[in-house]
Amino acid sequence: MxxxxxxxxxxxxxxxxxxxxxxxxxxxxxxxxxxxxxxxxxxxxxxxxxxxxxxxxxxxxxxxxxxxxxxxxxxxxxxxxxxxxxxxxxxxxxxxxxxxxKDKELVCRHAQNDLHTTTNILTTDLAEKCTQPFEPASGDTEASAECRTSDLTLEEFRTLEPKMDSSDPTAETAEAYQGGVAPFRTTAFAxxxxxxxxxxxxxxxxxxxxxxxxxxxxxxxxxxxxxxxxxxxxxxxxxxxxxxxxxxxxxxxxxxxxxxxxxxxxxxxxxxxxxxxxxxxxxxxxxxxxxxxxxxxxxxxxxxxxxxxxxxxxxxxxxxxxxxxxxxxxxxxxxxxxxxxxxxxxxxxxxxxxxxxxxxxxxxxxxxxxxxxxxxxxxxxxxxxxxxxxxxxxxxxxxxxxxxxxxxxxx
CATH class of the missing domain: 3.20.20.190 (Phosphatidylinositol (PI) phosphodiesterase)
Known part of the structure; x- marks a missing residue:
């Protein structure tokens, strides 16, 4: 309590x-x-x-x-x-x-291309529709991806789960890429x-x-x-x-x-x-x-x-x-x-x-x-x-x- x-x-x-x-x-x-x-x-x-x-x-x-x-x-x-x-x-x-x-419906996102850091898209079947699929970190190259709202229909967009805006540039898997939340923020309400x-x-x-x-x-x-x-x-x-x-x-x-x-x-x-x-x-x-x-x-x-x-x-x-x-x-x-x-x-x-x-x-x-x-x-x-x-x-x-x-x- x-x-x-x-x-x-x-x-x-x-x-x-x-x-x-x-x-x-x-x-x-x-x-x-x-x-x-x-x-x-x-x-x-x-x-x-x-x-x-x-x-x-x-x-x-x-x-x-x-x-x-x-x-x-x-x-x-x-x-x-x-x-x-x-x-x-x-x-x-x-x-x-x-x-x-993709079907020209208006949605609330800070950027058209932020779904890879603000939702769970990379860990879903919709990841294959991303403009740039997930690339793991390798050597001096950081992990990366780019997923746009314009890659998805509204119906597909609605299936995503939002998360705190973050990514882990050292990630070798899409699941690990979901991390990286700034220490002064929290996931307690996500x-x-x-x-x-x-x-x-x-x-x-x-x-x-x-x-x-x-x-x-x-x-x-x-x-x-x-x-x-x-x-x-x-x-x-x-x-x-x-x-x-x-x-x-x-x-x-x-x-x-x-x-x-x-x-x-x-x-x-x-x-x-x-x-x-x-x-x-x-x-x-x-x-x-x-x-x-x-x-x-x-x-x-x-x-x-x-x-x-x-x-x-x-x-x-x-x-x-x-x-x-x-x-x-x-x-x-x-x-x-x-x-x-x-x-x-x-x-x-x-x-x-x-x-x-x-x-x-x-x-x-x-x-x-x-x-x-x-x-x-x-x-x-x-x-x-x-x-x-x-x-x-x-x-x-x-x-x-x-x-x-x-x-x-x-x-």
Whole structure:
């Protein structure tokens, strides 16, 4: 019994005897233990005092807290169970990354070609349909595979069992390749998880009292695919919200492809909240080489040009929005200021994805890694993003942290 309660608390699942709140339009909510754990680690000061004073409050759902693939810190991503956990942690907006099957049905997967790391496909008879069947590790060559949703029909996709996103590059068998889960994650909640189609995610999220932020994933196959163009694909996503009578104000469609965003703006009622997922830091200029990620003036199109196109929301990774000043303090970056000056709303990604921060925050915190040395820095960075940058929302792999902060600060 004691073990069951500990797991429930860690997962943010209500357990008898602990503070929770039942929303009229969603499941019972609980912060679990993680927000208190992070607040305890903060250095003494105003932020710690403020947050610790909020630890006894009842959680409320907030659109500031966005479930990134649900709650994949502990649950298999893009599953029914992962999103239920995110909703119980107060996420007001939930995400389905959208891709398509061989018969052009929309399903929730982070990438069209991730089935070999997010499901059990390699240990089933469907493994022979994979674009690249499993190859065992040999010498200096790592084990590999590539299995796409477009390799399978929807009926075949539904037979797969989801798992924590992982693989073991040293594996000599397909069964061993299923391992490799990061030590800061867990398989405790992976058994019996359920995959979803995009349309099923709409019904689930609505039943949970949450809003919607679908991401149109870049296809791994050449487009058009069996007659379906990229614009057909972008429209199909919107059509499933229209068919479900979901109002545009409840949907934030996302894409890294600016053409998708512009299509939604120019051709649908759902373009006003279309989110441009900004990866221009990876772009290259023919004359100048790699664009300087610290200098937004080198980005094309510029922030103002995006706004002039009708883009209202931009979503960069956390590190692009912050930097260190001469005193080593975390402050808003020039990128953040340029976006705000152009009138763009900012959504950041993704908190709680880096694991323990004792030795720095890795990719998501690269612009401020010199000062990242404690898990408490999840809250420190979130505070700068919310109060100084002024973000409109935060994606998180464990939404309870963001929900707690947002509730405490009245966001």
């Amino acid at each position: 004691r073990h069951a309660i500990i797991l429930a608390l860690a997962a943010g699942v209500p357990a008898s005897g602990f503070a929770q709140d039942t929303a009229p339009d969603g499941p019972a909510m609980s912060y679990g233990q993680r927000p208190a754990y992070l607040a305890d680690k903060l250095e003494d000061g105003e932020l710690k005092d403020t947050l610790e004073a909020c630890l006894g409050q009842s959680p409320e759902r907030t659109d500031f807290s966005v479930g990134h693939r649900g709650a994949p810190l502990m649950f298999p991503e893009h599953t029914v169970q992962s999103n239920r956990a995110a909703a119980r942690q107060g996420a007001g907006i939930l995400e389905c990354d959208v891709t398509f099957t 058994d019996g998880a359920d995959l979803m189609t995009h349309s099923e995610s709409i019904e689930l999220f609505r039943s949970l009292g949450a809003k919607f932020t679908p991401e149109l994933k870049a296809p791994s196959v050449e487009m058009p695919f069996d007659g379906m163009t990229q614009e057909d694909y972008a429209q199909k996503l919107i059509d499933e919200y229209k068919a479900a009578d979901v109002p545009p104000e409840d949907v934030w469609p996302q894409s890294f492809n600016l053409s998708d965003v512009r299509y939604w703006i120019d051709n649908t009622e759902y373009g006003g909240q279309a989110v441009y997922l900004d990866d221009r830091y990876e772009a290259e200029d023919e004359d100048e080489g790699l664009i300087d990620p610290t200098d937004p003036e080198t980005f094309k199109p510029t922030m103002q040009e995006l706004a002039d196109m009708g883009v209202n929301y931009i979503a960069p990774p956390i590190w692009m929005l912050i930097t260190l000043d001469d005193a080593g303090e975390i402050v808003p970056s020039a990128y953040a200021q340029e976006a705000k000056d152009a009138g763009l709303e900012i959504i950041a990604w993704s908190l709680e994805r880096s694991g323990p921060l004792a030795e720095g925050g890795g990719w998501y915190f690269q612009s401020v890694n010199d000062t990242i040395d404690s898990d408490a820095d999840y809250l420190t960075v979130l505070d700068v993003l919310a109060q100084d940058v002024g973000i409109a929302g935060m994606f998180s792999d464990w939404p309870a942290t963001v929900t707690f902060y947002a509730n405490c600060k009245g966001l």
